[in-house]
Amino acid sequence: MSTLLEIRDLTVGVGEKIILRGLDLTINAGETHVLMGQNGTGKSTLASAIMGNPAYTVRSGSILFEGEDITNETADKRARRGLFLSFQNPEEVPGITLENFMRTAKSAVTGEKPRVMQFRKDMNAAMDKLNMPQGYASRELNVGFSGGEKKKAEILQLLLLNPKLAILDEADSGLDVDAIRIVSDGVRRYRNEGNALLIITHNAKLVEELTVDYVHVLDQKKISLTGSAELITRITEGGFAGLGDNKADKGGASASREAQ
Amino acid sequence: MEIKLKELNALPVRTWHRLGVNGNTVETSADDTLSYSVTRSALPDIVTETNAEELRCAEFRTAVGEEATEYIRRESNAGVRVRARRGYEVEKPVTARYSLRSGALLDDNIIFAEAGSSLTVVLIFDAFNGKPCFHGGSTRIIAENCATVNLIQIQTLNNASTHISDVSAIIGNGASVNVTQIELGGASATVGCHLKLEGNTASARADTFYFGNGDRRLDFNYIARHLGDGTTSSLTASGALFDRCDKTYRGTLDFIRGAAGSKGAEIENTLLFSPDARNRSAPLILCEEEDVEGSHAASIGKIDANKLYYMQSRGLSEVEAKRLLVTAQLETVLKNVPGEEERERLRDYLSGRIKANALR
Ligand SMILES: Nc1ncnc2c1ncn2[C@@H]1O[C@H](COP(=O)(O)OP(=O)(O)OP(=O)(O)O)[C@@H](O)[C@H]1O
Ligand SMILES: [Mg+2]
Numbered sequence: 320m321s322t323l324l325e326i327r328d329l330t331v332g333v334g335e336k337i338i339l340r341g342l343d344l345t346i347n348a349g350e351t352h353v354l355m356g357q358n359g360t361g362k363s364t365l366a367s368a369i370m371g372n373p374a375y376t377v378r379s380g381s382i383l384f385e386g387e388d389i390t391n392e393t394a395d396k397r398a399r400r401g402l403f404l405s406f407q408n409p410e411e412v413p414g415i416t417l418e419n420f421m422r423t424a425k426s427a428v429t430g431e432k433p434r435v436m437q438f439r440k441d442m443n444a445a446m447d448k449l450n451m452p453q454g455y456a457s458r459e460l461n462v463g464f465s466g467g468e469k470k471k472a473e474i475l476q477l478l479l480l481n482p483k484l485a486i487l488d489e490a491d492s493g494l495d496v497d498a499i500r501i502v503s504d505g506v507r508r509y510r511n512e513g514n515a516l517l518i519i520t521h522n523a524k525l526v527e528e529l530t531v532d533y534v535h536v537l538d539q540k541k542i543s544l545t546g547s548a549e550l551i552t553r554i555t556e557g558g559f560a561g562l563g564d565n566k567a568d569k570g571g572a573s574a575s576r577e578a579q
Numbered sequence: 580m581e582i583k584l585k586e587l588n589a590l591p592v593r594t595w596h597r598l599g600v601n602g603n604t605v606e607t608s609a610d611d612t613l614s615y616s617v618t619r620s621a622l623p624d625i626v627t628e629t630n631a632e633e634l635r636c637a638e639f640r641t642a643v644g645e646e647a648t649e650y651i652r653r654e655s656n657a658g659v660r661v662r663a664r665r666g667y668e669v670e671k672p673v674t675a676r677y678s679l680r681s682g683a684l685l686d687d688n689i690i691f692a693e694a695g696s697s698l699t700v701v702l703i704f705d706a707f708n709g710k711p712c713f714h715g716g717s718t719r720i721i722a723e724n725c726a727t728v729n730l731i732q733i734q735t736l737n738n739a740s741t742h743i744s745d746v747s748a749i750i751g752n753g754a755s756v757n758v759t760q761i762e763l764g765g766a767s768a769t770v771g772c773h774l775k776l777e778g779n780t781a782s783a784r785a786d787t788f789y790f791g792n793g794d795r796r797l798d799f800n801y802i803a804r805h806l807g808d809g810t811t812s813s814l815t816a817s818g819a820l821f822d823r824c825d826k827t828y829r830g831t832l833d834f835i836r837g838a839a840g841s842k843g844a845e846i847e848n849t850l851l852f853s854p855d856a857r858n859r860s861a862p863l864i865l866c867e868e869e870d871v872e873g874s875h876a877a878s879i880g881k882i883d884a885n886k887l888y889y890m891q892s893r894g895l896s897e898v899e900a901k902r903l904l905v906t907a908q909l910e911t912v913l914k915n916v917p918g919e920e921e922r923e924r925l926r927d928y929l930s931g932r933i934k935a936n937a938l939r
Contacts, residue, residue: 395896
């Protein structure tokens, strides 16, 4: 089992404010991790730090991808290594069509120009699976897309770029019940033994059909609790408050890291 | 030879003194001997040569300015002067591609589309080498009733050269004139376009793309003068500014009394890639007539950090992201350019410039 992502003692701030302090997380190939936590605890900040958003500063600690330190790398270099983030709030980019953007991105991550016809075929096939009308390919990237359409477009990009580690930041928010099932199917199709997922969510729905290996809770600027899939049910039924006493019994990935 | 031309691209109304957008001055010198090559497409049978005599009673207005256009016409040493016969739709574009080596090329162009005809003219100004050249062009267009004229002007002169271009059109009942200008080179480019919508339901478009890098000075003056009933105009200028480029854009929608039901729209999209680039804009809407709609929309700005990060998160480097944004703007005007070969040349030219710019 090879380690894809290893975060050591990470402290992240924006401006003067510290949002994450001393956070550890290890994700191996073949694993699906779920990250939960109350609003504003720093889940998206963690995703931003992993992807390399320059708005967030790593104050100390390190981020390793496949054993190499990427803490100071720009986002595009990380993407070319095989990291992907499905944004909680995808940006609208006027002037560039979804298809043109995807073709450019594909050639950036693979290092070779995809053949136009083949690429279009792959893109159409992926759009069909996500139940996205093909007209969206020629629309400007995310411009005027509804909330749910933006999320689907993110998953479309996931399927086409086929990264080693995909972080999904609330990929399910704003989706109707059918769309959640479609997206969840798409995510399941993406997952294989060689890649991994970090899913940030407030809902059990998206991950119901997936085999979840670890569930982490973010609280007090770090991962305060790690458990197995049943933790999702406990949280969705009893809320974060109900976890209170159990916060001490850490398990799973963080624990195994500490044992190293 | 020394060339000095003053009061270029003046606004129709002088209210913008403080912004420094009133006319500019071009002062330059060029070799006394003009050296260039030109490739011209053969004229189809239904297109004949014409001359200024045939324009006698037409009242053209200039956007660049009287002094400059008179100089260009008086000293003219080249030009495409064509007339499309009544009712004929000329499919093949009339093309002239100039490659300048030295000196001053002054072309006096006339495009005359008789009633119901349609004609496309492509003028390309390129340079052989790095020697400073001067190009001054005047293009007069008449689109008689229900005629269509498409003019595509492409400028890829070297960074030492000076370019001045005046386009003036008179547009009849139900006729339309579409001007596409692609300004990618030159030390200085002064481009003006006066579209006179004389006939009822006449329509005009001016689609411009510019690329500014180094110390290039770009100076634009677009005027749509609405005279007829129910006329429409659209002036769109998109482009990117790098380095210390200095750009001034003037766009005037002038609705004359009687132009009832007319509509005009001005759109500016400027991508600013350098804090040292200078971008000035003077949109102006003049209404003598009440029953008109004039609009101006501008998106002028630095590329948004969040958008850039989003694009980077999909593997695009900063340069690739910028190149994609700028070439997307170019694509919108390339739709008007006939010939895949020329479109490829322009894509390559622009990509090359952006990459070279990133390496410096
Ligand atoms: N760019 C920023 N500037 C200022 N504060 C920020 C910035 N980004 C995040 N924060 C703050 O950091 C904290 C964590 O935000 P973050 O978006 O990571 O939370 P989250 O766990 O993803 O919440 P949610 O579940 O609502 O998506 C919040 O208090 C937020 O206001
Ligand atoms: Mg969030």
